[in-house]
Amino acid sequence: MVDFIVQLLIGAFNGISIGSVLLISALGLAIVFGLMGVINLAHGELMMLGAYTTFFVQNIFNALGDPWAQVYTIAAIPAAFLVAALVGLILERGVIRFLYGRPLETLLATWGVSLILRQLVRTTISARNVDVTAPAWLRGGLQIPTGNIPIQLPYARMFIIVLTIACVVGVYFFLNASSWGLRIRSVTQNREMSACLGIPTATVDALTFAIGSGLAGIAGCAITLLGSVGPNTGQNYIIDTFMVVVVGGVGNLFGSIVSAMVIGIVTYLIGSGTFAVLLSPMDSMQPVVAFFEFFASSSMAKVMVFALIIGFLQIKPAGIFPQKGRTAEL
Amino acid sequence: MVQPNIGRRKFLLYGTAALGTSILLKACGAPPEDTETTTEEGGDETASSGSGDSGDTIKVGILHSLSGTMAISETTVVDAEQLAIKEINAAGGVLGKQIEAVIEDGESDWPTFAEKAGKLIDQDEVAVVFGCWTSASRKAVLDVFESKDHMLWYPVQYEGQECSKNIFYTGAAPNQQIEPAVDWLLENKGKQFFLVGSDYVFPRTANTVIKEQLKANGGETVGEDYLPLGNTEVTPIITKIQQALPDGGVIFNTLNGDSNVAFFKQMQGAGLTPDKYPVMSVSVAEEEVRQIGPEFLVGHYAAWNYFQTVDTPENEKWVADFKAEYGDDRVTNDPMEAAYIMVYLWKQAVEEAGTTDLEAVRAAAIGQTFDAPEGLVTMNANHHISKTVRIGEVNEEGLFDIVFSTDGPVDPQPWNQYVPETKGFACDWSDPEKGGKYKVEA
Numbered sequence: 021m022v023d024f025i026v027q028l029l030i031g032a033f034n035g036i037s038i039g040s041v042l043l044i045s046a047l048g049l050a051i052v053f054g055l056m057g058v059i060n061l062a063h064g065e066l067m068m069l070g071a072y073t074t075f076f077v078q079n080i081f082n083a084l085g086d087p088w089a090q091v092y093t094i095a096a097i098p099a100a101f102l103v104a105a106l107v108g109l110i111l112e113r114g115v116i117r118f119l120y121g122r123p124l125e126t127l128l129a130t131w132g133v134s135l136i137l138r139q140l141v142r143t144t145i146s147a148r149n150v151d152v153t154a155p156a157w158l159r160g161g162l163q164i165p166t167g168n169i170p171i172q173l174p175y176a177r178m179f180i181i182v183l184t185i186a187c188v189v190g191v192y193f194f195l196n197a198s199s200w201g202l203r204i205r206s207v208t209q210n211r212e213m214s215a216c217l218g219i220p221t222a223t224v225d226a227l228t229f230a231i232g233s234g235l236a237g238i239a240g241c242a243i244t245l246l247g248s249v250g251p252n253t254g255q256n257y258i259i260d261t262f263m264v265v266v267v268g269g270v271g272n273l274f275g276s277i278v279s280a281m282v283i284g285i286v287t288y289l290i291g292s293g294t295f296a297v298l299l300s301p302m303d304s305m306q307p308v309v310a311f312f313e314f315f316a317s318s319s320m321a322k323v324m325v326f327a328l329i330i331g332f333l334q335i336k337p338a339g340i341f342p343q344k345g346r347t348a349e350l
Numbered sequence: 351m352v353q354p355n356i357g358r359r360k361f362l363l364y365g366t367a368a369l370g371t372s373i374l375l376k377a378c379g380a381p382p383e384d385t386e387t388t389t390e391e392g393g394d395e396t397a398s399s400g401s402g403d404s405g406d407t408i409k410v411g412i413l414h415s416l417s418g419t420m421a422i423s424e425t426t427v428v429d430a431e432q433l434a435i436k437e438i439n440a441a442g443g444v445l446g447k448q449i450e451a452v453i454e455d456g457e458s459d460w461p462t463f464a465e466k467a468g469k470l471i472d473q474d475e476v477a478v479v480f481g482c483w484t485s486a487s488r489k490a491v492l493d494v495f496e497s498k499d500h501m502l503w504y505p506v507q508y509e510g511q512e513c514s515k516n517i518f519y520t521g522a523a524p525n526q527q528i529e530p531a532v533d534w535l536l537e538n539k540g541k542q543f544f545l546v547g548s549d550y551v552f553p554r555t556a557n558t559v560i561k562e563q564l565k566a567n568g569g570e571t572v573g574e575d576y577l578p579l580g581n582t583e584v585t586p587i588i589t590k591i592q593q594a595l596p597d598g599g600v601i602f603n604t605l606n607g608d609s610n611v612a613f614f615k616q617m618q619g620a621g622l623t624p625d626k627y628p629v630m631s632v633s634v635a636e637e638e639v640r641q642i643g644p645e646f647l648v649g650h651y652a653a654w655n656y657f658q659t660v661d662t663p664e665n666e667k668w669v670a671d672f673k674a675e676y677g678d679d680r681v682t683n684d685p686m687e688a689a690y691i692m693v694y695l696w697k698q699a700v701e702e703a704g705t706t707d708l709e710a711v712r713a714a715a716i717g718q719t720f721d722a723p724e725g726l727v728t729m730n731a732n733h734h735i736s737k738t739v740r741i742g743e744v745n746e747e748g749l750f751d752i753v754f755s756t757d758g759p760v761d762p763q764p765w766n767q768y769v770p771e772t773k774g775f776a777c778d779w780s781d782p783e784k785g786g787k788y789k790v791e792a
Contacts, residue, residue, distance in 0.1 A: 034585050034586075034589060037585065038583055038585055041583070142417070142421075147417075147421045147422055147425065148422045148637075148641060149422060149608065149611065149641040150641070151640065151641055151642065151643040152643075153643040153645050153646070154615075159618060159619065159645070160618075160619070160621070161619055161620060161621050163621070171592070171621075172619075172620055172621030174616070174619030174620055174621075175619070176615075176619050177619065243582070245615070246582060246612055246615055246616060247582035247608065247611055247612040247615070248582065248608040248610075248611035248612060248641070248642075250422070250608065250641075252419055252580070252608070253608075255580065256580045256581070256582055256608065287583070287586070288585060288586055288589075290586075291586030291587075292585070292586035292587075292589035292590055292593075293586075293589075293590060293593075294589070297593075316590075317574075317575045317576055318549075318575055318576060318577045318578065318581060318583070318586055318587060319549045319576050319577065319578045319581075321586065322578060322581075
């Protein structure tokens, strides 16, 4: 029985750790796409810039020697935030502000920007992937003594979960407890009225976009712990981030949190075959077991998750938490 | 409506300007056309051979992805090919003529590969094409080379089950890489295998072969999983490995590209260490080790024909030459070595044939031998080469310690002998009766 509970907890941990990667990648987009209505296809490239910033910070700290080399990840987080926020700011001032209220043009323009950023990295740095290695204390894992299967919870995953919680809490307080947060909310709800009341809407737009971009930079720093860093890194995450925001309900941060966790846990349970294992003792469920066994591989789990999402959006087209009342104008 | 604002006067003005420009362009365009016809008349003899042998240079095509997701790997192969061409030219060229390389970018996009292959053959009239990396790109150009009856040299290990008259394969067939690796693992590391691969043609075909081989040799496939290309979430696979192999076992890895980085980083995080879960990779060479980070790979294995650490005088010289040309921080690996030697094998075939005529070169290529960095290689009648097979263990410097190598070169078998559909078939292009796929008499 103890074993079963441990297994369940480990399953929950793995699901949440997949979900937290999704959430931290999608958090910036939840602000940019959710609050401002900008379909930013360059979001993945902002993550990629965050990852490259981590790479450079790593190289600088490694050159400084050992006490520094162990803590470069901590220093890389604000650096990645700043670099991505700065690029986001330039992007907003240079391109996106001319396209507010024209989602299709924004889509094409930001896709173009993403191509430019990718090619820029290819030509200026290298087309090859770069090697970002986590410091030793993030590389191992916490041993869990279980009966037959040795389990280790990776420190890198725990670090990402903590970082995600910190970002979510930070964004929540910024939006709900600071005066700039208040202005952002008022501008996204009614731009003209806010302008009449003396809120500098252009500054607010730039700030909001920069913060969303900066969060993408932090996500980029986090994913270096798990995956590769190269010019195409952003492309590996962009679809998932849009999926999270759309399922969660555009304009609702809490919806993004719930949807990221649900998608993470469902992906894990289907992909690892846990569903099939859980149901297998029941005789009457055999056809269902066979069904889940068929989907118990990474690529098939993805198919299944997308199918579930399409089904879900048929019932609730505006996501888990649709905006109520008069929606904010775009 | 915006359009009808152009008045009559403006219409006349723009119209005249347009007409004038087009006449001017035509006038400028004409002379080169003329010169082209004259050269064709003058050079009638060379044009008829249609194989890049014109004047004092021989044109060869190089067709790899210089941009897109495969550029990471394929640009290194281009470097190796150009080094070989440079060396040959410095030593006097082929048939007394300098080699001129025409480089085309396949853009990691398979239809583009086919289009560029056609361009190299028809427009540049090259004598031979060196190119491709992924099996998908090779399959895309296969039709072009067969329909135009031209020649491609292909430098990468692949899944086999193909033997074209128009392609020479200098990478490993499965029996020169995957099969010896599986045998070695069965003997030294365990009987229970978990197969992990990217979700496309090479890993799926390779795993079919591995499963048949394990069945025949007393091993067991306890599970398999495929990641979509570019996917970096490995947690579900790690759980499946832990459930299928609670006491440790062998992992056979045919992942390609970015997924490898995620796989090894997350394996280590989850505590799957090489002493209990040794991973055998067939797409991780020196270049990839550098990108993943040796910290995550130490103690894992890879199977290739060539490692930078191979101890032959030819290899010592080649590694030194390569570093002198491209920089000290560069590494050499198996596909690069295969690309380097194929240029030499083609050169020897041309010299033996005494011409770049495709039919003659094709016949002369069979039986060519070369003292390659990996050891002696021989081109077989089935257009694949005999190679030595090696298994390496990653060390802390990111290079491989060779833990196993075959006594001598292993002869290639393009048609797999474990898969029921191709068992008993072989390929022989030296004999017109036999061709690409014939049943061997028992």
